[in-house]
Amino acid sequence: MDTVIQQLFNAAQLGAVYALIALGYSMVYGIIRLINFAHGDIFMLGGFIGLLLTTHLGWLPFYLMMPLAMLLTALAGVAIERVAYRRLRHAQRMSVVITTLGVGIFLENLVRLTVGPETRQLPARLPTAPVLWLQNTLGAFVTWDKLLIILLSLALMAILWLVINKTLVGTAMRAVADNKDVVPLMGVNLNLIIAATFAIGSALAAAGGIFYGQAYSIDPYMGIDLGWKAFIAAVIGGIGSIEGAVLGSFLLAGVEVLTVAYLSSNLKNGIAFGLLILLLLVWPSGIMGKPMLKKV
């Protein structure tokens, strides 16, 4: 019993990281119908910015370091959109997708050449003591950092929900997602809204990168693996849907953690991708995605 609960916490932690990445995929796709394959590498970049800040500005407390890293990563995300994607907004879609692949490879190699190819761990800045209350009531061994990562991620998602549903920027984002051609006629600055989407997505991914570095470890190529997984999670949930991205992330993490715990770690990827294909055959546009209409 206790191990099941522990596994659930593991799944929640992994799912929270997936969700923070998947949200960026889903938001960008929702707004400009672009699969940003460099997003996984933005997540990696966020983790490494967190690493550099903790090692070089060691006096900075975690709760200041994280917003700073998120801000810097957001700037990087906006800069990438400005330099590489904006000019291709009206081009055929494949050129943009290939450009995102190129940006991803560029970021991986940049970090590898400047920081080094080694696998590193972010210096632990969150308490690692077990949560006594959970141990006493449920008999589960769960450390504080795990619980904090899950709670902070959920808090970020709640903030995102508020931004999207309650603020003017969020309203504009939803409007752009609905109809990109009409919204600029209403006096909305399209470039600003798209930049804001990239900024928010990148900041969330950076938070994910820092959490991942605290919980596991980071290396320059982690963005490929984690990025694809988060992308799958976004697709399972229905790409373009915020709630779907979160739901898909926790679902995928649950399946993965349970596969590793009770079957075999070798089967992890096969089962994750098999699930993806099965789900897409049943729900071709994801669990919460809008079905695509074909116009004749």
Added chain:
Amino acid sequence: MGPLPTSRPSRLRFWMVCGLVLALAIPLQLLTDAGLFPAILNPYYLHLLTIIGMNIILVASLNLLNGYLGEFALGHAGFMAVGAYAAATLAAKVLPASGALPPILGTVLTLGLTLAGAMLAAALVGYLVGLVTFKTVGDYLAIITLGFNMIIVNAIQNIDALGGPRGFTGIPRNTTFLAVIVCTVLTVAILRNLVQSSFGRVWVSIRENAIAAELMGVDLNRAKNQAFTIAAAFAGLAGGLWAQYQQFITPRSFDYIKTTEILVMLYLGGMASLSGSILGVVAYTLLMELLRNLLSAFAPQFAEWRMLISPLILIVIMLTRQFGLMGNREWSWLRPERES
């Protein structure tokens, strides 16, 4: 469909180019093997040309799906893996006794059988992937093909008879430079004839407007499945050649990083253009080698920085030439007769 009006010169020129490549390849192989003129004909150049040949097969076959059919398939390395493992199994476990045959005949026979097996196995998998992707288009097709790539790699990792995650060792070296060039020329010739036949025109019509094509009587599922099967078979051929050239393969070398590399060369060269596939592979491979040699000669401490330059080149090409170097255009010797 009636026969197209033909003008002989274009067809003649195409076969002349093919013949010329083969006529150059044979003495190149023989002279290098004999060790004559080591300064000009060294094995390193032969190795580069071999890699270029295998990559042309991969990129040109992916062009069927991503260029002519207009889909976005992301699983080409998976088909390559199937071909590589099928050929490796045949060469190392089923046909090891071929050494008893006379040398040239034995090599030709082993290569022929293993490559046929590789193409057949990959075609079968491509057919199945084609079946599953019927319901999906666009981004979702991309994801499903990528998923299949991952599942194939993961399945191989879990099969002990294929070496599992450690890789498949002890494959005899049957692939020679000459064999690769022959296969490359055959592939380009077959694909050229295919895309200029009614098959290829059906694929292009689906890309341009699937609904209109369906109204004209095109069976979309069947045409898509044919494209997947054929493209997978050629990816399997490249895999079979690769396995018997490297003599050692691991599942990890066929994951999405390999797929991305194939995509980069494809889009660099240009969509729906066999000339583009050839040019893209040659340009990318030579550029990478040139950068490596230049950097290690003049600035060895920056030798690794070429890894940064290649994605930058890709980005710049996409920003300045959206359709790649040769998108939708062909060299005159590859053009369909009607248009030349």
